[in-house]
Structure formats: C-alpha cells, structure tokens
Amino acid sequence: DTDAQILMRFKGSLSNGKALNDWGSESSLCSWTGLLCRKNQTFYGLRLEHMEMGGKIDIETLVELPTLVSFSVINNTFEGPMPEFKKLVSLRALFLSNNKFSGDIPDDAFEGMRKLKRVFLAENGFTGPIPKSLANLPRLLDLDLRGNGFGGNIPDFQQQDFRVFNLSNNQLEGQIPESLSNKFPSSFAGNEGLCGKPLSSCKIGGNESRSLEPNLDKPQGKNHRILITVIIVVAVVAFSSIVALLFIQKHRRKRFKPRTLPTQGNSQQSVGFKESHSIDMTVDLKDGDGELNFVREDRGGFDLHELLSASAAVLGSGSFGSTYKAMILNGPTVVVKRFRHMNNVGKQEFSEHMQRLGTLTHPNLLPLAAFYYRKEDKFLVYDFAENGSLASHLHGRNGSVLTWSSRLKIIKGVARGLAYLYENFPGKIVPHGHLKSSNVVLDHSFEPKLNEYGLVEVMNKSHAQKFMAAYKAPETSKFGRPNVKSDVWCLGILILEVLTGKFPANYLRHGKGGNNSDLATWVDSVVREEWTGEVFDKDILGTRNGESEMLKLLRIGMFCCKWSVENRWDWNEAVAKIEEVKENDGEDDSSSCYYVSEEDFNSRTATEDEFSFSVTNG
Numbered sequence: 090d091t092d093a094q095i096l097m098r099f100k101g102s103l104s105n106g107k108a109l110n111d112w113g114s115e116s117s118l119c120s121w122t123g124l125l126c127r128k129n130q131t132f133y134g135l136r137l138e139h140m141e142m143g144g145k146i147d148i149e150t151l152v153e154l155p156t157l158v159s160f161s162v163i164n165n166t167f168e169g170p171m172p173e174f175k176k177l178v179s180l181r182a183l184f185l186s187n188n189k190f191s192g193d194i195p196d197d198a199f200e201g202m203r204k205l206k207r208v209f210l211a212e213n214g215f216t217g218p219i220p221k222s223l224a225n226l227p228r229l230l231d232l233d234l235r236g237n238g239f240g241g242n243i244p245d246f247q248q249q250d251f252r253v254f255n256l257s258n259n260q261l262e263g264q265i266p267e268s269l270s271n272k273f274p275s276s277f278a279g280n281e282g283l284c285g286k287p288l289s290s291c292k293i294g295g296n297e298s299r300s301l302e303p304n305l306d307k308p309q310g311k312n313h314r315i316l317i318t319v320i321i322v323v324a325v326v327a328f329s330s331i332v333a334l335l336f337i338q339k340h341r342r343k344r345f346k347p348r349t350l351p352t353q354g355n356s357q358q359s360v361g362f363k364e365s366h367s368i369d370m371t372v373d374l375k376d377g378d379g380e381l382n383f384v385r386e387d388r389g390g391f392d393l394h395e396l397l398s399a400s401a402a403v404l405g406s407g408s409f410g411s412t413y414k415a416m417i418l419n420g421p422t423v424v425v426k427r428f429r430h431m432n433n434v435g436k437q438e439f440s441e442h443m444q445r446l447g448t449l450t451h452p453n454l455l456p457l458a459a460f461y462y463r464k465e466d467k468f469l470v471y472d473f474a475e476n477g478s479l480a481s482h483l484h485g486r487n488g489s490v491l492t493w494s495s496r497l498k499i500i501k502g503v504a505r506g507l508a509y510l511y512e513n514f515p516g517k518i519v520p521h522g523h524l525k526s527s528n529v530v531l532d533h534s535f536e537p538k539l540n541e542y543g544l545v546e547v548m549n550k551s552h553a554q555k556f557m558a559a560y561k562a563p564e565t566s567k568f569g570r571p572n573v574k575s576d577v578w579c580l581g582i583l584i585l586e587v588l589t590g591k592f593p594a595n596y597l598r599h600g601k602g603g604n605n606s607d608l609a610t611w612v613d614s615v616v617r618e619e620w621t622g623e624v625f626d627k628d629i630l631g632t633r634n635g636e637s638e639m640l641k642l643l644r645i646g647m648f649c650c651k652w653s654v655e656n657r658w659d660w661n662e663a664v665a666k667i668e669e670v671k672e673n674d675g676e677d678d679s680s681s682c683y684y685v686s687e688e689d690f691n692s693r694t695a696t697e698d699e700f701s702f703s704v705t706n707g
C-alpha cells in the first residue's frame with residue numbers, strides 16, 4: 090500500500106475524524122490536515138491535536154509507515170490503556186497529553202525505542218509505577234508525566250540529561266533519585282510521598298521513615314547507629330560536593346549574572362540571563378491558531394512545539410512582555426519576544442504586517458523570523474544576537490568597555506539600518522518607532538542590529554504612547570503624536586547616550602510642571618556652562634586622536650535632538666553627517682584632551698553652517 094492508503098486505513102479506526110475530511114482529496118500528502126512534511130515534501134509525522142477525536146489508535150497500521158517519527162494526538166478524547174507504541178521503533182516524539190488514557194503502563198512499554206527523545210503523557214489517567222523502560226531510553230530529553238496517577242518510586246534516570254522534566258501532580262513516593270536532585274522542585278510538586286533533594290530531606294527513624302525508599306529496612310540497635318553514621322557521612326560528602334559544584338558553576342556563569350539597568354519610570358529593565366526551564370508561555374492551542382508562521386524562506390526547521398519546549402533563558406522583561414532566548418534542539422538559537430499589547434489588531438492585518446517586515450533585509454536589521462498570533466497574545470521570533478544589547482554594554486556591570494572606535498561603528502550601523510527603514514517605509518511616520526539602546530543588539534562581531542522596528546501600527550495606541558521611544562520626542566507632548574522626525578530624535582538621544590555613557594531614562598522630561606529635562610538638555614548645559622571634557626564617558630575620554638571626531642558626533646547628536654522639528658535634521662542629513670565622522674582626526678597630537686571654545690557649543694540654537702566649529706588644543 091502507498092502511504093496515502095495506509096493513512097486512510099488509519100483514519101478508518103478513529104472516531105469523530107471530521108477534522109480529517111480533506112484526507113484523500115489531494116494527491117500530495119503534505120496538504121492533508123495534520124500531516125507533517127519536511128521541506129523536500131517527505132512525510133514524517135502526524136499532528137492530530139485539538140480535534141475532539143477518539144477511537145482506536147491503530148498501531149499495526151502505523152507500523153507500515155517507515156518514515157513516521159513524530160506522533161501527536163494532544164488534547165483529544167482517546168481513552169483506555171496506552172497503545173503499544175514500542176512497535177514504532179523509529180519514533181522520536183510521542184505526544185499523548187490531555188486525553189483520557191488510563192491504567193498501568195507495562196514496565197517494558199518503551200523497550201527498544203532507542204530513538205525516542207520526547208515523551209509527553211501529561212494530564213491523562215495513567216496509574217501504576219513509571220515504566221522502568223523509560224529510564225533506559227538513551228536519547229530521552231523531554232519527559233512530561235504531570236497530572237496522572239503514577240505511583241511508587243521514581244526510577245533512576247542516570248543516562249539522561251533532561252531538557253523538559255515534569256512529574257508533578259501524581260502519587261509518587263519515596264526518595265527522589267540522586268540523578269534528579271538537580272531538577273526544579275516544581276517538577277515534583279503535588280506528590281505528597283516524595284522526599285529528598287530538591288524537595289525537603291527525608292526523615293529517618295520512627296514512623297517517619299516511610300518516606301525513605303520503602304525497601305530500606307529499619308535497622309535496630311548497633312546496626313541502626315552504623316546506618317545513621319553512614320548516612321551522615323554520605324550527606325556531608327554530598328553537601329560539600331554540591332557546594333563545590335555550585336561555586337564552580339557560579340564562577341563559570343559569571344557573565345550571565347542578571348543585571349539591572351537604571352529604572353525607566355516605574356519599569357525595571359533587566360539585562361543578562363536568568364536560568365529557566367522552558368519557555369513559560371501558556372499558549373492555549375485549543376483556538377486552532379497554534380501555528381508558527383515563518384516570514385522568510387531562510388528561517389524555519391522547527392515548529393511551535395519544538396520552540397515552546399526548547400531550553401530557554403529569560404533575557405529580560407521589557408515594557409511589552411518577557412523576552413526569552415530559546416535553544417532549539419537540533420535547530421537554531423532564537424529570541425522569542427512576547428507582546429501583550431497588540432489586542433486591537435486583526436489576524437489578517439497582523440499577518441500582512443509581519444510578512445512585510447519579513448521582507449526587510451539589511452546587515453543592520455535584526456531579521457524577524459516568525460510570528461505567532463492569537464487575539465490576546467502574540468509573539469515574534471527573532472535571530473539571537475550573541476553580544477546582547479548595546480544598553481547592557483553601556484550600563485550593565487559586566488565589565489565590558491566599548492572603545493570609541495566600536496561606539497562609532499555601532500552608531501554608523503544604527504544610522505544605516507534606520508536609513509534603510511526610512512527608504513523602505515516611505516509612507517510611515519515613524520519607521521522604527523522604538524529606537525533605544527536596548528533595541529540595538531550586537532552580533533558576534535559587534536555589528537549592531539536594530540530590533541523591534543516597524544511595530545507602532547500593530548501596538549495598542551495607549552501602550553505605544555506610554556512606552557514607545559518615538560513617543561518620547563518633544564513634539565508628541567505638543568501634538569499628541571510623533572512626527573516623521575521623531576525617529577531622528579531617538580537617534581540623537583542614542584548618540585548622546587553612547588558618547589556620555591548616561592542612561593537617557595534618568596534624564597526624562599516630566600511633562601507639564603516637571604523639570605522639563607532630557608539627556609540632550611543635560612549635554613547642552615554641561616557643554617555651555619562647564620567643560621566639554623565632562624560630557625564624555627570616562628571610558629572613551631582619553632582616546633588618542635579621537636576627541637575632535639567625538640565632538641563632531643556629539644554635535645550631530647545635538648542637531649538630531651533639536652526641540653523644534655523644523656530645526657531638527659532630516660534622517661538623510663543626519664545619516665550623511667554620521668558617515669563623515671572618522672575614528673581618528675588624523676592629527677598626531679600627543680595631548681589626551683581637547684577643549685572647545687564656549688561659543689562653539691551653542692548647539693541647541695546653532696545653525697547647520699556653524700557645524701564646522703574650531704577645536705583648540707588645551
């Protein structure tokens with residue numbers, strides 16, 4: 090039989106298979122509902138999820154599909170004992186969660202499934218011990234048995250290094266095996282009889298000893314004392330090893346230590362990684378909208394399941410939601426940014442907008458790879474940038490120092506990326522809309538990439554007004570909306586931030602009756618009243634032969650931050666001037682500092698002609 094005939098036979102044993110009505114209508118299997126195909130159109134899996142389907146899972150028929158490696162019937166109404174999946178020896182992923190399967194699973198149920206990596210049996214009615222054959226699967230990475238009635242002791246999973254692991258809400262008991270003591274306590278929650286690391290220690294002696302391994306005899310008298318001594322010695326050794334391990338880990342991960350940026354309004358922005366188990370997103374797949382939509386051809390190779398169960402680290406929580414770094418097994422490392430404030434936009438409009446963003450390609454734009462849409466919850470998937478954000482380098486305490494030359498390279502890249510956006514979105518008021526240092530990320534060679542561009546249109550207006558960078562330009566408080574030069578304002582603030590090392594949010598305007606200040610006003614006042622040297626970040630201040638070019642860039646920043654929109658430069662003027670800035674002024678002067686005459690620095694009111702100011706050596 091052909092694969093098509095075999096699949097039709099398989100369908101015949103299902104009840105309520107209405108969702109599969111299109112099976113058999115098309116000659117290409119890959120267009121049938123629920124069939125997973127590779128790029129070369131070879132069939133590799135069945136994903137029959139949320140279809141209110143039941144009946145028999147006919148394993149004898151599935152055996153005839155040699156290319157089947159992934160099988161999912163998540164969220165259906167299948168019941169009875171677990172079918173004999175071990176006959177599908179090539180299976181790599183098995184998803185049976187959220188059904189009504191029940192009964193004990195034989196100990197050898199997974200025997201011989203040497204390729205099996207992912208087992209999801211959560212939220213069923215399985216009982217009895219966890220089958221020992223699971224612990225013998227050499228490649229098992231994900232195991233989710235939560236929400237069943239599994240009982241007895243947990244087998245020793247010595248061969249596995251789990252990525253997803255969850256045994257919560259069962260009836261397991263006894264000591265947690267040492268091999269699992271490094272898991273999160275939440276993986277074992279809701280099993281009253283369990284004890285040992287990472288839960289509370291097991292009580293010994295008296296009636297409490299029931300929480301130890303049940304077959305551990307209770308010795309009396311002398312034997313008892315010997316046993317207690319042995320346990321204490323083992324515990325002390327184990328404790329010291331764990332402390333030593335933690336100490337080593339702490340030092341190895343020093344650079345991933347969470348950091349906190351200065352506050353912006355009431356919100357804290359964190360930089361650096363916090364450890365996490367998997368992406369904490371409650372994606373309700375019942376909607377049928379559970380598709381990950383790729384927006385460019387050169388990205389892909391993973392699906393929503395793989396993304397959500399990838400091992401993940403929280404990068405931070407911005408004004409729109411959390412951002413995760415996700416390391417997909419046998420796939421790329423990506424960044425998932427969740428947006429909670431795009432409720433007013435319909436699916437069609439949203440998809441079209443994302444497809445449009447997906448066509449943008451420039452070395453200084455972070456490519457959008459995919460999006461996920463549900464009415465009240467959306468997320469975007471971007472490439473991961475190895476060197477984190479510009480903000481973390483400027484303000485984090487990770488000890489990194491950006492030289493003048495790398496800062497200039499970054500500003501030039503930002504300007505080019507912004508120019509590309511202005512050119513490709515000619516009708517848009519603010520082509521970027523959220524340009525700020527945490528939205529400039531740096532790749533492996535510190536090439537800057539703009540992030541979170543082109544999102545103003547799909548954002549709720551009230552949220553945009555409150556949080557998006559373009560709305561912080563002065564014209565917004567006057568006219569209630571940004572102007573075509575508002576992105577230039579953001580570019581100017583970014584330039585001043587890069588040169589001064591100061592965090593702009595600490596210099597925010599406070600509107601009516603407030604102190605009416607911003608970073609540009611501060612720079613202006615320092616330059617006017619004091620001494621230019623004070624304005625630059627101390628890490629670049631002494632740069633040999635760079636000061637006059639640094640001053641040039643400072644001046645450009647000030648022109649981009651003109652309060653009056655008429656006096657503010659256009660994006661193309663700003664970009665052209667930035668391109669002219671050199672790393673080095675070419676003069677071989679050994680002095681480490683330059684002073685600029687005060688009148689050169691009337692920049693808030695200066696005209697463009699005054700741009701070529703003189704630099705006098707101290």
Ligand SMILES: Nc1ncnc2c1ncn2[C@@H]1O[C@H](COP(=O)(O)OP(=O)(O)OP(=O)(O)O)[C@@H](O)[C@H]1O
Nearest residue numbers: 358404405406407408409412424472473474478527
């Ligand atoms: N693609 C990426 N590669 C590496 N780091 C990233 C990437 N995207 C975001 N980050 C970093 O993750 C952290 C959290 O980002 P997030 O976008 O949630 O917050 P934010 O940029 O501070 O605020 P906002 O939500 O207003 O944009 C920031 O330090 C950001 O620079």
